[in-house]
Amino acid sequence: MTRKQRRLILIGGGVGVLAVAVALMLNAFRDSIVFFNSPTDVAAKHVLPGTRIRLGGLVKDGSVTRGADLSVRFAVTDGKNEIPVSYQGVLPDLFREGQGVVAEGALDPRGTFNADTILAKHDETYMPKEVADALKKSGHWQDDYAQRAAMPLGGTNK
């Protein structure tokens, strides 16, 4: 086994493993990419019912209603459009009216978004970046979300 042969084997092996990895990645990308949409995007792009997407925006003040058996309904808005969301389960600690939220799930034919996951993704200002961008695009961005998050609760969310 000469140096050259050995090097060729090594390089061949390396390329082989990389090819396998690329194939795995492409396969995974096909299945598991989820697009983020604001309520305006959902209306504009005519997202089909059943397509799995992420929906983000602000929780509309006064829209949270809790039902039996851990079911909850609320509306997600970006100032221009809003979409009703239904979810069953425990909400994250940081879920609050007037704050940003990202939900993952699919629209049903009647226009309600059935969420199976509510995400608590945020930074120090409790505003997911995608939601902030969506709000800025719709012209309803107010710069005081950080202060609002830090202020004492007015008792809206029980």
Added chain:
Amino acid sequence: MIPELGHYALMLALGLALIQGTMPIVGTRTGDPVLMSMAAPTAVAQFFFVALAFAALAICYVTSDFSVLNVFENSNSHMPFIYRLTSIWGNHEGSMLLWVFILAFFGALVAVFGINLPAVLKANALAVQAWIAAAFHLFILTTSNPFTRIPQAPFEGRDLNPILQDPGLAFHPPMLYLGYVGCSIAFSFAIAALLEGRIDAAWARWVRPWVLGAWMCLTLGIAGGSYWAYYELGWGGFWFWDPVENASLMPWLAGTALLHSAVVMEKRGALKVWTILLAILTFSLSLIGTFLVRSGVLTSVHAFATDPRRGIFILAILIVFIGGALALYAWRAPLLKQGGLFAPISREGALVFNNLFLTTACATVFVGTLYPLALEALTGDKISVGPPFFNSTFGPLFIPLLVVMPFGPLMGWKRGDLFAAAQRLLAAALLAALAMAAAFAIEQGGPVLAPFGAGIAVFVMAGAVTDLAERTLFLRVPFRASLQRAIGLPRSAWGTAFAHFGIGVTLLGIVAVTAWGAERIVELKVGDSLDIAHYRLTLNGLFSRDGSNYHDMVGRFTVRRMNGEFIGVMEPTRRSFPNRSMTVTEAALMTRGASQLYLSLGDPAPNGNVAVRLYFKPHVLLIWLGAAIMFVGGALSLSDRRLRVGAPRPAKARAVLQAAE
């Protein structure tokens, strides 16, 4: 006064770093021993001043000096002392200061312990270390100054985010930073070798302990973060493939590959060029991790809210250092001489296999983490890549790695006998098959892949034991002789066995929790019961409790076996912090052997019921126990005799300075 002193000390450190980064390099170019020997004292002095700056900030936090903006924003005089201390690094500016503190510390360690290093290598390495330090000192001083003052000092601070008021914060970031920054040593040495144009096995022997130390800290830091997230976030998950978590996993994967590659280089002088590339890549990944967290490009529970200026500055640092390092590598690597030959089937071959799969796995994590960013930059679409992606790419790549792992230590250098190694692993394979059958039989109805995973885990663990058994000739010579051999085994052999065993343990924990865990999410009222696995939990009562800066709503649960036998009480709480208007979940955990019952409360419903999340996590503690075992293995390897008995130094006359007349 103290904040100003700290600020000034940092500026002095920057100046020293600039000197440390230029004079020794001039010395190596001109062959001037005096200039080269400047590197070590300058490194120690730089560390001294950075330590002063850090101490100044620490004093400001501990004394709750709210005239300093950073302290005002992140601390509160009612916090317990330990949290006042740890909130130094609970924010961007303070944690950057911790970063450069550790960077300067490692530089000083190299200066102090590198007595028997060749002068040129030492000068170059310390100079590169200084470049990194200078870049980050400049970053801190221009964009993230922790010592900014507020003209009218407020009476009270804003308080640290309650989730961070936890022992985990005392441990997780410093340990992680030790790991991240420890990789800079390997980077500095790699660049130094490229600058000099030569490298040899002694270089690998010198660099390996630093990589090992950084790897150990990174392992423990990641495991600590995982455990902290597990009990703190209330969802019982231990790994979320969050971009910032991935940013810590990537240097770990590359660092593991580097560790193994350095072994080959030290023993056989082979894989030199590859090892240098890995050293550059590991630290580059560590820098990229810094960028991801602090630049604001990512949404993550970990991310610091920052302004774009910082992001741009860090990006510039990344481009300069990573781009420069890779360019230097492309230019100078061909200069380095080839090392020893080896057959593909040999221990070197197994280690190359290991490196191949580790780096490819690292690449998949890299793609998965950065693809959303790239796509958003190019097309504006926002996508998210989550656990399904990583599970279907990372998992399959790790399996061959783990299967080959027990073969490596059993094969010889240069030319290995695969068949003989396989024979020796027969017992381990049998044990694995037994485990697979047992897993399949006991937990019927679980995922099909779970027994397979359990089998691999047992194979890895048994393989590590087989390695030790072979080295001590266990069962082939009298037991006493085996014991003698065991005592005389080099500690690095014990280290290898422990570390490999640890991976098997962690894998077993992950498989068990993922495949056989149970979850119940229900709404309960007082008096209701909830069943999971073979336990029955009853909600006895809900009541309030107050703490120093929080208010708890507590649920008292009695845990019994199905037959009614009383086991214990669990009290999960929902904790609210009035001055932050924030509520967090404090889950209750009950440990049963290596398994845990995990109970957390959700929101109270309007009718007075409370939402409850109950998980049964079988063998979950094995995940972190495995990481601890890996750490012990690393420590054993670090204490190996060959690292304490250095190469003999030839006596040399000290360079004598001529007094100016």
